[in-house]
Amino acid sequence: MRILLLGGTTEARRLAGLVAGEHTVITSLAGRTTDPLRPAGELRIGGFGGVDGLAGYLRDADVDVVVDATHPFAATMSGHAVLACAAVGVPLLVVRRPGWTAGPGDEWHRVASLDAAAALLPRLGRRVFLTTGRQGIAAFAGLDECWFLARSVEPPTGVTPRNLEVLLDRGPFTVDGERELLIRHRVGVLVTKDSGGSAAKLVAARELGVPVLMVDRPPAPDAPLVSTADAAVTWLRALGR
Structure with missing residues (x-):
């Protein structure tokens, strides 16, 4: 075929x-x-x-x-x-x-879109680890009160948040590596899409008590x-x- x-x-x-x-x-x-x-x-x-x-x-x-x-x-x-x-x-x-499912010890806040995540974010934390892909970064551009660490394979283009640090990296990632990253950058909330696959960042967030803003998949x-x-x-x- x-x-x-x-x-x-x-x-x-x-x-x-x-x-x-x-x-x-x-x-x-x-x-x-x-x-x-x-x-x-x-x-x-x-x-x-x-x-x-x-x-x-x-x-x-x-x-x-x-x-x-x-x-x-x-x-x-x-x-x-x-x-x-x-x-x-x-x-x-x-x-x-398959998508991800929250387990014991997880603090997840599910939202329907990136815009909904941006609206809720300031109430959950001000130091943000953003793992939505570079095309999703623009949704958070108006949140000047937040600091963002955004991880993507390539640099973002277009509008971005004022307080943004970009980490260029490609997985797979380990729980130890994600835990160290969250601690080093004093991350207060993780924003991600429910893409499934490796859940190392979610395990690290659970261990450290970091809340997760989870964007539901279509x-x-x-x-x-x-x-x-x-x-x-x-x-x-x-x-x-």
């Missing part, structure tokens, strides 16, 4: 590695990172030009199946995939890692859904029979 893999996540890279020897895999990345981790198989970088552009690509590239393994917050791309696949008649599978697309790369392989093999 010719598989278009909408990637950018650990699950997408693992899936590409699992099936590249068995099928033709074309991983598509949005291009927001200048030095992405390269997956197995073919690679394309950049957008498609909306639903019509993606549908046209599926026809022109003779794609047999699309696997949406984008970030859980890439709602626009996921929505386009649903509509384009329906228009062309190409099967779609969605791979979404609903999953209306398509077959699995939570792991291995489950996606099983689904693809069943499809190819």
Whole structure:
């Protein structure tokens, strides 16, 4: 089969590695990172030009199946995939890692959006560890009373908070490392998206009694859904029979 893999996540890279020897895999990345981790198989970088552009690509590239393994917050791309696949008649599978669940000792405050997080933040703490990705930093630009440590793979662009220190780093991260970071910067509140995956920062926050502002993920697309790369392989093999 010719598989278009909408990637950018650990699950997408693992899936590409699992099936590249068995099928033709074309991983598509949005291009927001200048030095992405390269997956197995073919690679394309950049957008498609909306639903019509993606549908046209599926026809022109003779794609047999699309696997949406984008970030859980890439709602626009996921929505386009649903509509384009329906228009062309190409099967779609969605791979979404499970979200996080609060446990004993956690102080989580769940909100529906970054704007809601910014509105609540000053009541929870003034020294903030911001791990929402560089595109989410602008939502906090008006909070001059807060100090922010923002971690991202690449520097933020556009409007940013006045009191901002940027830490350029890429995971995976360890609990020991996250604990040391929170202590060293005297962090009073952690802001993050419910992206799932490694929870080292959440464990460290729990141990130190640091409250967490958790931005809920958007609903999953209306398509077959699995939570792991291995489950996606099983689904693809069943499809190819």
